[in-house]
Amino acid sequence: MERFTAQLRTQASMGELRRLLAAVVASPALHARFVNTLSRMEYIGVRKMLKARHADNLDEEGLLHMIEEASHAMRLKRAAIQLNGGQQEGVRTYSEQDTLSGPAGERYMQGVDRGCEALLADCGLEGPARSDANYLLSTTAIEIRAEAFYPMYEECLKAAGAPFSVKSILKDELRHLAEMGESMSAIFPSTWSELIGRAVEIETECFEQWLRAMQTAVQTSHANAGA
Numbered sequence: 387m388e389r390f391t392a393q394l395r396t397q398a399s400m401g402e403l404r405r406l407l408a409a410v411v412a413s414p415a416l417h418a419r420f421v422n423t424l425s426r427m428e429y430i431g432v433r434k435m436l437k438a439r440h441a442d443n444l445d446e447e448g449l450l451h452m453i454e455e456a457s458h459a460m461r462l463k464r465a466a467i468q469l470n471g472g473q474q475e476g477v478r479t480y481s482e483q484d485t486l487s488g489p490a491g492e493r494y495m496q497g498v499d500r501g502c503e504a505l506l507a508d509c510g511l512e513g514p515a516r517s518d519a520n521y522l523l524s525t526t527a528i529e530i531r532a533e534a535f536y537p538m539y540e541e542c543l544k545a546a547g548a549p550f551s552v553k554s555i556l557k558d559e560l561r562h563l564a565e566m567g568e569s570m571s572a573i574f575p576s577t578w579s580e581l582i583g584r585a586v587e588i589e590t591e592c593f594e595q596w597l598r599a600m601q602t603a604v605q606t607s608h609a610n611a612g613a
């Protein structure tokens with residue numbers, strides 16, 4: 387799994403992400419809406435799990451994963467409110483005006499999900515087993531990105547003296563990724579590595595589209611502030 391994370395860290399788009407994060411963190415108003423977008427993405431992850439997991443396959447680890455993702459959404463929402471001067475107004479909901487390109491976050495999650503669904507079209511699994519396999523593969527790809535994203539974001543937060551940290555979220559994501567990797571190799575003993583490699587390619591496309599949307603949102607907000 388480290389191989390995939392290392393691969394992502396060297397992508398040119400991660401350099402662009404660093405510049406984006408520096409620009410976002412420098413402005414509390416932008417930053418509040420950005421963190422609210424991250425919160426929305428964590429929430430979409432929970433919603434997807436609730437829909438995808440079948441009771442016949444759901445164990446304690448599966449339940450804990452949902453609770454921890456919901457807790458990430460809550461912690462990031464509270465960080466957004468804190469950055470917003472303690473005011474809910476402006477970051478109360480996950481609507482477009484309360485987030486920084488919130489719909490792009492939705493498109494990222496849906497894009498990875500649909501792409502992984504297509505990858506598993508001929509995997510030989512059906513029904514709840516197929517739905518669970520899609521949960522595993524799409525979550526693995528997203529957790530690999532999280533493992534590259536959150537350490538970089540944490541560095542930016544520290545450098546700017548931000549009033550919160552994402553260290554504890556990263557710690558959960560690292561454990562989730564290890565669990566996903568184990569389950570993937572158990573369900574797909576001979577093809578897990580190839581499947582994850584292809585899922586990472588799909589995720590990278592979705593991530594780059596998300597990044598473009600965030601860059602545009604930051605530029606628009608700077609232009610409006612200067613107007």
Ligand SMILES: [Fe+2]
Pocket residue numbers: 428454455458555559
């Ligand atoms: Fe999370």
Ligand SMILES: [Fe+2]
Pocket residue numbers: 455529558559562
């Ligand atoms: Fe996670």
